[in-house]
Ligand SMILES: Cc1ncc(C[n+]2csc(CCOP(=O)(O)OP(=O)(O)O)c2C)c(N)n1
């Protein structure tokens with residue numbers, strides 16, 4: 182893009198003014214070429230776990246590094262390694278696997294017309310699951326649509342989730358919401374908005390309320406790499422920094438926002454964790470496919486918030502292995518097989534191998550667990566389907582008018598009468 | 603003449619304008635390499651280069667704000683907001699900035715921008731992929747608001763919008779992208795191929811903003827509609843056998859009051875149909891204007907048939923959507939008054 186003659190009048194001390202340009206970022210590979218993620222530089226410097234009261238200005242390098250615990254030998258090392266026993270690790274593995282199998286069944290349900298839409302979190306299971314385990318059960322989550330693992334890890338009913346996906350007669354959202362836009366107050370899970378990023382600043386407000394009341398419950402929120410461009414994310418960072426709010430601000434950098442690679446969200450120039458620095462917050466970049474690293478970094482941020490040092494931005498570095506949603510076909514914008522090249526592996530596989538390396542797990546036990554969880558999902562699926570699927574056994578249409586307001590005003594009563602039935 | 607879907611017609615309009623005018627740029631979320639989630643900009647980046655057709659960060663306020671700045675420089679940006687439901691983060695840039703820039707600078711600056719956005723329901727999109735927020739924009743003085751109902755109009759109106767020197771909000775009923783949907787959701791999907799309004803010239807042509815189209819002449823009652831409801835109204839008219847005059851507004855602001863007035867003076871009855879919610883909807887404005895202009899000619903109260911005053915509920919899509927049965931009943935009420 183060239184500038185017009187305006188302002189380009191003749192020579193300056195530096196010489197002739199040159200036509201201006203702007204730059205549009207592009208990913209290294211597109212469909213047709215073979216996937217190549219070799220340009221991703223994984224920081225090798227080991228960053229020690231800092232004291233939770235470390236002043237934020239001494240934490241800058243954490244925004245550019247990468248906190249890892251699990252090595253290529255599947256062993257945990259370094260002082261970030263959390264003290265989780267084998268039972269807890271197996272619990273984490275179970276929740277991740279359950280989330281994945283749940284996703285697989287629901288995607289099949291979409292393909293067979295039982296629901297209109299579905300979104301998987303394949304490859305990102307460690308994030309929601311490890312963070313749910315790091316948080317207290319009643320800490321409040323303000324997720325995006327890709328943290329179904331929070332509900333699974335908190336033991337929420339799969340049947341309840343499925344009924345929402347099926348928009349059926351047992352759906353507590355009364356069939357209104359797009360599938361996967363859950364709400365589960367009892368599970369500390371805020372109603373998901375379709376509008377990206379709105380939850381980030383709401384989480385900050387919730388945490389301020391909790392602090393105002395002298396409550397002990399934290400809030401945590403999740404946005405995608407693409408969503409960091411929305412103003413609401415920046416409101417969240419500003420308010421969180423200004424009021425030193427006890428909140429966790431997570432950025433799930435899964436490299437893609439539908440068809441846009443993370444460079445379009447600003448990831449080419451710097452890291453998403455580094456967004457925090459300009460706002461006066463600590464930002465940590467974490468291997469999002471390393472269950473132990475996610476858990477450890479989250480515990481650190483929680484401890485820091487509880488000690489009154491305010492918010493932390495965690496960038497969870499991962500890869501969206503599946504399509505954006507059931508409506509999306511990634512072969513139109515990224516090379517096939519890119520997920521398999523992801524240098525940080527698969528979170529389920531890595532935790533499994535870690536447990537095996539510890540002598541606490543085996544291929545046989547893993548196969549048995551997979552079978553058991555597949556059955557669990559299947560049984561839940563059957564029960565949910567008994568309450569209906571898309572267009573079959575929907576909630577009473579008259580409920581459409583409920584909850585617009587607390588009480589039905591006269592004009593809605595009139596409209597409900599016009600609807601009939 | 604080639605047959606085009608509405609998606610192809612919109613693509614063709616942008617193609618024509620990118621070709622004709624180097625000041626035209628096209629951008630938005632997923633618009634560049636991929637060509638948009640509805641594929642309206644497919645192939646344009648390849649043809650015109652990455653500096654003219656490109657992806658943006660997910661920031662609707664940023665997209666429109668950048669367009670305003672480019673417009674102030676003298677470009678004609680055409681931006682896409684992925685769904686009308688996501689236009690609200692851009693509300694300030696549209697209502698306080700784009701709409702009033704000319705006014706507040708005494709004509710020194712203006713924002714000749716076009717904001718395209720798919721709207722409307724019928725695709726099981728739930729409350730965040732189904733809204734019809736046209737009335738919010740029609741209410742803002744300084745914005746023009748357009749909603750085509752077919753491929754031919756879509757292309758001609760989009761070209762007119764891009765060439766217009768004022769900001770235009772251009773809503774595309776997504777349920778019409780691939781066919782003329784008449785509300786009979788249980789019947790096979792009809793394509794644009796074979797439909798007379800699916801015949802679209804390859805090259806440049808424009809349909810001026812502010813001109814309605816009479817899609818079916820009639821004498822018993824005037825039906826005012828736009829977008830998807832045009833096809834629903836035509837179906838309802840045919841099924842009820844009422845000799846209705848069906849007017850597709852095409853542009854809400856500026857409104858073609860003359861065509862409306864002439865029709866209502868002839869028929870003496872008027873039914874307004876829109877998919878958007880009722881209270882404060884554009885139907886209220888139409889009803890008021892018809893009443894002001896045609897009071898002496900009216901033989902029945904003006905009927906408004908609209909979406910209910912609730913968010914768009916996914917499972918109850920077809921109870922919410924004002925389908926041909928409800929439109930037919932409204933025609934009957936207007937006739938039997
Ligand atoms: C305000 C708003 N704008 C646009 C969209 C459409 N949209 C839905 S998901 C998405 C991509 C989000 O990417 P990212 O934040 O990286 O999250 P991911 O899907 O990768 O988890 C877009 C553009 C939306 N839902 N809300």
Ligand SMILES: [Mg+2]
Pocket residue numbers: 405406407433434435436437438439501
């Ligand atoms: Mg993403």
